[in-house]
Amino acid sequence: MVRRFSHLLAALAVTFALSGAWAQNLDAPRGGVVQIPLATTPGSLMPILPSELASAIINWTMFSPLTAVNPWTNEVEPYLAERYDANEDLTVWTFYLHQGVTWHDGEPLTAEDVKFTFDAIRDPETAATTAPDFRGVVDVEVVDTYTVRVTLEASDGFFADRLSLGGNEIIPKHILEGFDSLYDATEFITRAPIGSGPFKMRNASPGNFYELVANEDFFLGRPFLDGLTFRVVPDGNTRVTQLLTRQLDWVDLEAPQLPSVRNNPNIAVTTFDSLGYQLFAWNLRNPLFQDPRVRIAMTHAVDRRAMANTVSPGLGYVDDVFIPAGVEWVARPDVEYREYDPELALQILAEVGWTPNADGILERDGETFSFYILVDRGDVQREQMGLILQQYFTDIGMDVEYILAERGGRWLEETQQRTFDTRLAAFPLPNLDWAQRLYTCNGPFNSQSYCNEEVDRIFRAVLSTIDREEQSRLLTEVGYVLHADPPNMVLLWRDRMTAHAADVGNIPPNNIKDSMPFSHLLYRQR
């Protein structure tokens, strides 16, 4: 089975590489509608409010961010901002907006809207998802109708990049300024949003579907499609079935679902580097894991390649570099992969003082090596990897409990309060700024309480330059430090797949969500 997948995927990759399938067709036919699934009903059609994946997907088609990641190249590009620049020490960023942009109701979009949006994100009452990214913002100033200046308290070479990551799309001041709280705009949030993106809402039926039509006046050009329809389909297998029955046109595909679309001439499969990884995180507040030698020993205790091949046959890779290979401009540190070697693991643990007791459980000074692995329910890969990890650790004499918890319940609570022993999680690194969020002492996503002064120093240097070569050199340097003092165990750098109706064009080699800012380029062959 595994081998069958691997061959098929290798063949797919070669096919795409040879055909240059990533190229965009900018002279595509107009017309048609593409149907895209949402796993849940979007919680909020106002992009800056806290939301989930479904909201992020649909909001990106209706609202415009200042910058966006090109889903074909993974490079950040100006979007609503025609261009932007920063002063020498990267504390003042100026954004120059496209002129003549209008909201879906015909009103002009100006720098006032940008200031309104950024101020709303900074307002603690809003509880915006991206509020942590705006912690360093001192002032947002309207320079003229189409120019906005953002002043930061410290150098930040990634400020403009960060605006591309979702949740920072610009919202209309003229509609929302009348509300005491953005949460009062219920009609806007649930069914009648007004944005400036390539598509606008025509008919919302929360829980069922959302019909969007092309924005004829979209500032990057009228979309090729006449419309997009988002259907709420919670189950992954049902989504694939609906692709086969032409009720959907583009779905995420998991490896075991591949045979269902294989050899179907009406369906095409796209494979791509997700730029994210599945990881096993130690809570470094727990003295059990504070010695890096223990973490290194545990890494040797797991056959990560066999595990990756089981949970994701032929899709993805494992290494001990904490930056995805897909970010090609960063040089890879030349570090050794920690091979599966349980004998070596036991030897290192013995050096630290952990030796098997009469029951075969590792013990030191009367304390046994006991911990639990917290896994969030719903991600099949992580659920499976948690069980496999439990067995590997048990095999070297650790006393390990596997706890499957609701993602929105205990898993999130323990993550936020940093009370877990160890946990499984996925972390996307769509942009290298995200590395510092995870690995610096005060990083907003550093829930494992990792802290290494050297890493912090290097990341400060990374943030104070926009010179890509210098950033690359520094990030390689970080790679060596992280390898010696691992913050987590890389389980799988994920390759992902989507499947789409073969007559839909300009499907980027990316996931559906991150492709949405460029949904105006999708087209349907006649």
Place this chain on the structure above:
Amino acid sequence: MAVATTTPRRPRGRRTQWQVFLSALYRNKLALFGVVFMITLLLTMAASPWLPIPSPTRINLAATFQPPSAAHWLGTDENGRDVFARLLAGGRVSIAVGFAAALLTVVIGSALGVLAGYFGGLTDRVIMRFTDGLLSVPVFFLLLAVVAIWGSSITVLVVALGFTRWMGPARLIRGEILRFKAMEYATAARALGAGHLRLMVRHLLPQAMPALIVATSIGVGNVMLIEAGLSFLGLGIAPPTPSWGNMLTASQFYMWTAPHLAVYPGVMILLSVMTFNTLGDVLRDALDPRLRSSGS
């Protein structure tokens, strides 16, 4: 004064209850098949420590999705675990949860039913309105809430199922008690000085036993089905402990590549639930003299 009670002599030619049961079982071929299946399953489970089968939780990444073989009688799953061993271990959990929860249901239900039926009046009204109130709550969603709050373990499941499903047996027993307490033997026992507790426990409840046994048998099947449903939604028995429900959940991801992984636990759930339901029918036929005399 001691009340002398003697077992009424069985008239010549009348069959024992056991014979009646066997005869009813023999007539109901589906139930007969179910009982044979369940006995075989229970015996295999009991003998499993001595059978040459691997551990149900032992993962072997070198042997995932193996076809049936001498080493793995029903093959292996996505983690290389032995499917046959997991079916047996899962069955132990599913059946144990089914029996424990059904028993708890019946214990709570009969206690409240007896109290309501025996005392009548205000006691009856309070207990029955409370019962009606709980009956109006969709049990499955109530269970979802309970499991979401207290987490999913075997104990939580059994207690939650027991406390959310006792209303049926309570109404059933109340009806039986109302019927029997009006009978002469109950009046006689009362006249001979039997107290409330003695009347309820020694004289009325045993008469309601046939109905209770039938309710328990059917209850086991229903509870197993609910457990499977909860586990399928990820809220029942949590991995690595196998249950038929969570085996189904895990297999749905491989529907396209290894559909047989869903078939095994699915068939086990089907057969077990069918067994307990048809067994309930047979028991009712055997234990209820009215049905017996009418020949049904």
